[in-house]
Amino acid sequence: MALIVQKYGGSSVADCDLIKRVADHVIACKKQGDDVVVVLSAMSGETDRLIDLARQVQATSDPRELDVLLATGEQTTISLFAMAVREKGFEATSFLGYQVPIDTDSDHGKARILDISTEKLNAAIKSGHIPAVAGFQGVTPRGNITTLGRGGSDTTAVAIAVVLKADICEIYTDVNGVYTTDPNICPNAKKIDKISYEEMMEMASLGAKVLDIRSVEFAMRYGMPLHVRSSFTYNTGTHVVKEDETMEQVLVSGVTYSRNEARITITKVPDSPGTAAGIFNPISDANIVVDMIIQNTRAGDLTDMTFTIPRGNYDQAMGIVQKVAKEIGAERVAGDQNIAKVSIVGVGMRNHAGVAGKMFDILARHGINILMISTSEIKVSCVIEEKFTELAVRALHEEFGLDHE
């Protein structure tokens, strides 16, 4: 008899029929003798619908009130789910963030979980109930509703699994698991049976959207095994676990890509101490995350700086940089939104030299120019022209031996 935390994403609870199907599956697990705690997202599309309502009344949503609004999405699904379970003759009780409670800081829209009380959840489990917890939301010490940001329901599920000392945290979604790359681009993509937390974190941060990166970080920190699987097939999916020896046999575990990239270059920047800070501080003050940075030294005390940012922040960042460039006497500012980032990820890289070189070679042989490079212990990322994205992904996937047999 195990204790399982099951999280169902928006596409798994998109309408009442799907909610009833989820209830059936949870009850089946319960009948097998397992205790189940369910964490639910809002119906798919609902959060966007609510954000659109908010935009209609206020240009920039008040963070506290937006959280009050968005929290209704999960409130709806947990109550409907509890009813669906009860319709089948089993007991279920919904729990909102403030009812568990899931204590967070007051950083509305991206709150961090501080503590989760286990008392009420354990009492519900003990009395045979299936607790249905609202994902994505928490409560501040003053009783205000907070939300954890996009993907926050994954974090809720993992955090609850950790505090309840669950045996496993299952993340149900609309795909069969984590793939070696995006099957929409590469039909030969394979489902990965087992992947390490580190690799999963890199994949998530590089554009694979199946799991929220914070939830993986959380799971890794507490050693909570994750199982990413489909609520439509209920087949075995991808286990995200501690790295083990068998994994090292694979050089590259996955190929990811992101089109959400833009590049800004400032040429002939006077190369004096504090110049970089002068450029990047105002950008980070505007909450724009800079990804890669490259600096090329020119003749004299001049340098060229190139960096990438999310494409959605392009206009804002250009405005900031143009102002700064004038102040520091740089020559000019150029930008490019037609770029993409392709990456290879694998813990095997740690013990094998030449993986990056092989990647550059593959791209070169396909006539793909590399604009920027960034590496970590277990990944290599290359910025390329966006039009080469599919070609690059397919070439890397095949030549690193990830294609279906």
Place this chain on the structure above:
Amino acid sequence: MALIVQKYGGSSVADCDLIKRVADHVIACKKQGDDVVVVLSAMSGETDRLIDLARQVQATSDPRELDVLLATGEQTTISLFAMAVREKGFEATSFLGYQVPIDTDSDHGKARILDISTEKLNAAIKSGHIPAVAGFQGVTPRGNITTLGRGGSDTTAVAIAVVLKADICEIYTDVNGVYTTDPNICPNAKKIDKISYEEMMEMASLGAKVLDIRSVEFAMRYGMPLHVRSSFTYNTGTHVVKEDETMEQVLVSGVTYSRNEARITITKVPDSPGTAAGIFNPISDANIVVDMIIQNTRAGDLTDMTFTIPRGNYDQAMGIVQKVAKEIGAERVAGDQNIAKVSIVGVGMRNHAGVAGKMFDILARHGINILMISTSEIKVSCVIEEKFTELAVRALHEEFGLDHE
């Protein structure tokens, strides 16, 4: 400088544009120097939409979970309203039932307010904020969400006005006030400028839907003046106040009707002690409210019993009564769903004999047969065939002198 509690019904906040208009009006009041506390309903249609979702997952909704679901409706409008106010540069803060808190008993779906804490609301008012309170909802001592039943937002508003010692409670809706009768049936209906609590309660209980009867009862008990008015014209509406001498000049203040009626007759009931209880206890156990009861004694120890119930409970009540009739040896059970109730209401009746007689006479002269009669100090109700409803309302309205000059 006054403290005003303003309640806006679902049609007043049916979409984002209307919510912005309400925000404009509240801000205008604030600019005039008044403090305003706003109580909001769900967008019109939203509660029905949620109930429909609930029906899709469970045949009979679990009361606790249904309340969790329904409470999202007001949560949505208060957050959107607070944002709309903030967009105009004023301060507003939303309050859910558990945040005020509005303490209720645990009778889900029709909870009663036990206590309302004023501390947070007063602090918000003092700091210049406009508190936006979710109507219709409260919280139990154990932290469960409750709802107060249909029309509950009116009760929330009046109760908050009472505990905050507000100067007035304004109930905004989509009509200009309380009318002498339904203008849809009788184009000559007049807006009533001033009406007593007692009359308003009778009107509400008899089918005038502009105010929830419990809220009027509450206002009467604490002497809270109400002002029912339109959020579309913002004209002066109807003041609901303590009875005063000027009111007694009017014999009849209003004519109401209800088509939500059904009648059940049991013939040849053995007339022994306990028989009535044997019939009506199982009906009230099923939460069906019996309105009028008539008993006709026949020859021997037999009697006929006729009573009315809400039409929506007809099938259920017939099932119960048929079973009981068999047990007690009654002859047969007959039912009729094609009936209506027309009523005249007025505190003037107290001091004037013959009002009921005049009503019977008017109906008779129009060829309308009276099936049942019930009276109170300030109202007379007659059950008639449903097809005569409009005719009866218009005739009573005209002949009691309520038509527009």
